[in-house]
Amino acid sequence: MAKHPLQMTINGKPVDAVDIPDDLPMIDYLHEYNNLTGSRLGCGQGICHACVVIVDNPDGTSEEVRTCITGAHYFAGKKIRTIEGHAKRDEQGVVTELNPIQLRFVDEFAFQCSYCAPGFVNAATVLVEKLQRQPVAKSQLEQVIEDSLGHHICRCTGYVRYYSATRNVLSDLGLVKEG
Amino acid sequence: MKHLLTRITLAVGLAAPLLQAQADDQVERGEYLTRAADCMACHTAPGGAPFAGGLAIESPFGIIYGTNITQSKEHGIGLYTDDEFFAALTEGKRRDGANLYPAMPYTSYHLMPREDSDAIHAYLKTVAPIERDAPETSLSFPFNVRLGLTAWNLMYADDLQLKPAEDKSEAWQRGQYMVEVMGHCGECHTPRSATGAMEVDKHLSGGLLNGYLSPSLLADDLANRGWNHQDLSTFLKHGMSSQGTMFNEMYPVFHNSTQFLDDKDLAAMATYLLGDTPPAAKVVETRTLDDLNDSAKRGHQQYLNVCAGCHAPEGEGKPHIAVAMRGNTTVRLDDPRNLLRVIEDGIDEQQFSGFERMQPMPGFADKLDQTQLTDLLNYLRQRWGGQTGELAVSDVQKLQADKSDTHSKAD
CATH class of the missing domain: 1.10.150.120 ([2Fe-2S]-binding domain)
Structure with a gap:
């Protein structure tokens, strides 16, 4: 699978752009590339919602997005918060x-x-x-x-x-x- | 004399159960035919009592409400005789003589024989009366003048006729009856004119309903989308096949009707639709990524971002979760309308026979912009749909703008 640079902001900190496989699920990106293991892989099919992160939209709203069924590259350029970012x-x-x-x-x-x-x-x-x-x-x-x-x-x-x-x-x- | 009385007693004693058995048979047959004619779909509101009416049916002329057809004498059809029921079913005539709106498919049912109408009526007589009036249909002028339908009926009510069947198999003939009359499939799968009448010269070539395309059921078109006899029968019986699942307006059709039909009738319907000598189902090869145009290549990343988690990276789907994109009949449609609508609207969780389930699909209307949607459509259609042409952003914009309840085949 091809790789492309991916950059986003996680818990207020910009994450350096590194080459990430195009098909990498976001939860694996958090776990394996950022050592953020708090988001849980439960059902792996978007039902249990244990894996959700928060996306902060440019209009000031926030929303949940499931990371087990969403590719890491969907989050390119976005600001996200994980469970590690609250305390x-x-x-x-x-x-x-x-x-x-x-x-x-x-x-x-x-x-x-x-x-x-x-x-x-x-x-x-x-x-x-x-x-x-x-x-x-x-x-x-x-x-x-x-x-x-x-x-x-x-x-x-x-x-x-x-x-x-x-x-x-x-x-x-x-x-x-x-x- | 004593012998005569004994004989009479015996005769009455034997005849009564026989008549009862005949009546039971008629009710049983009527229940089956009521399923086949899918009366419940329009005459039952979501979550409402069976046949008590109240379903809002959107039409280009306004909202028409399904009526109460339980045995309530005040609100339903409890006072209808068999003659009056037959007239309602086949001529669109209410008991008081007023015209029914042709949302009631008498334009198809008019080919139903009297014995089937009587059987349906016999079954409906066993349904408990629900003493509740369905909402009154109130269309705007001039469509609220039911008398005006008299002229419409003269022009269109019996347009649909059965095709000659001398050289056709028994299954084909039965299938024609099940598809055209009982199933009244043509009512949705046929384009309609500005007057709302089926364009019978384009019969079963596809229509539009609530913003979605009701795809063509013509044999060559079905075969081009990969349908064969076995898969079509399976699809009707189980609501799913390798081509996908029933969704949108067909989902209740499966639940209320096709799942209850016997295998012989389902096979007959497939025989009629595909013909006694079916065209070969077209197989579409997966195209390689290198073979895709630029928009589709960008769409590949959109697919990996928001689709592959459930439909799998190579489009093979996941059992009990999401259908395969490879071989999917909606992906293979020439018209991209339904594919766009599904991506934008999503699909609620689905339940099928045998405890089969499919997960809800989220809608992406507010997640993907028009360029991303266009790229994704191009990817799906080129990779797995056998389509070589490229959609432009303007094509998507045009489809998005056209969400009206168009009643004739657009574009």
């Missing part, structure tokens, strides 16, 4: 502070085996950022959470805790309005 770290790279979503998920024991957790954290992050642009009415909250997290699969069946933690973090951040 604050010190100069040695050690995590010093979780972001509010991670913290809530940990506090509420939202995940058990954790295999699906990177996907859920990214999905909840995209939801938070969406609601920061347009808060949701309380009456719509459950539906919005379902629409945002419903396609993620947790084989430990931790959905109740994931949804509860997400509900609480949205309230903590003042993203739910009366109505």
Whole structure:
């Protein structure tokens, strides 16, 4: 397979252009070329969503993209965030502070085996950022959470805790309005 | 006298079960024919009670709602006699004498014999009444004047006629009836004139429905897209074959109708469509990357980026996930409309017989720009579709702009 240079921004840092096989799936690019192994290869066919990363669009919106079924070259020139990019770290790279979503998920024991957790954290992050642009009415909250997290699969069946933690973090951040 | 009474008692006792058995046979046959005629597709709303109506059918003249054909005397057809039912089915006449809109395919059903109509009616009489009115169809003037259809009916209602069959096999003749009358396939697969009538001189040569092409079912066209007798029968029975899966408007046709047809009838339909002496199914060789033009070469990268994860890098597909691109009938269509629509709109998760499933396909309308879409179309069509021509961005723009419910074959 032919190779071509690929450049993108991952977790705020430009990644140098190196030759990448044209058919390399994005998840392999993250794992094998960038040592970012937090994105999980689950089903490998785009259903479980454990592998999603966040793409930051030029218009200021963000979205999830599945990396197991999307080629690395699709992300050429794009800005992406992975699970490794959420927490604050010190100069040695050690995590010093979780972001509010991670913290809530940990506090509420939202995940058990954790295999699906990177996907859920990214999905909840995209939801938070969406609601920061347009808060949701309380009456719509459950539906919005379902629409945002419903396609993620947790084989430990931790959905109740994931949804509860997400509900609480949205309230903590003042993203739910009366109505 | 005693002997006579005994004989009468015996005769009545024997005759009653026989009549009941005949009636049961008629209902059973009627259920099969109701499936074959696919009454449920238009007379059942999504998630609604069977035959209770309410499905919104988009037409170039406005939205027409499928009616309640359960046994409700107030909202359904509970008061219809067999004569009145036959008139509705074959002449488009309501019990009160008003004209039905030709969304009801009496333009095909008019060739149905009385005994089949009676059997369908006998079956529908066993369906529980649903006491609910379907939404009233309300077209704009002049299409709301049902009387106006009288002239339309005089001109077009019986345009469709069966083809001479003297030198045809029994299977071909049965297939003609199943395809043309019961299945009323021509209603979608035939172009329509500005008046909404089927252009019978272009019968089965393809039509347009809700922005998608209903492909040509002519034997040579089917063979050119790789169809043979076995695959066509399999496709109707299971909703899928090596040529792809039923999607869009054909998906409910599979669920409500074709999957229930017996193998003999399905084979007959394939015989009729392909002919007693079918043309050889054309095999399309995969073209090498070097053999592709520049746009298609760029499209190869688009394919690897967003398609290969499910359809596989070499286009062989993944079982239970996504269909193969190699040999795919939509990829092989001369008209790129359906391929573009599928890429833009995606396909919902599909369920087929035998617990077969296909994953949902996401739509890429907001993921790929017009140049990328054009490149991808060129790649798919040239690599696996046997197409040598190159689409321009303007071709894609033109197709994107034409999403109206066109009722005659465009372009």
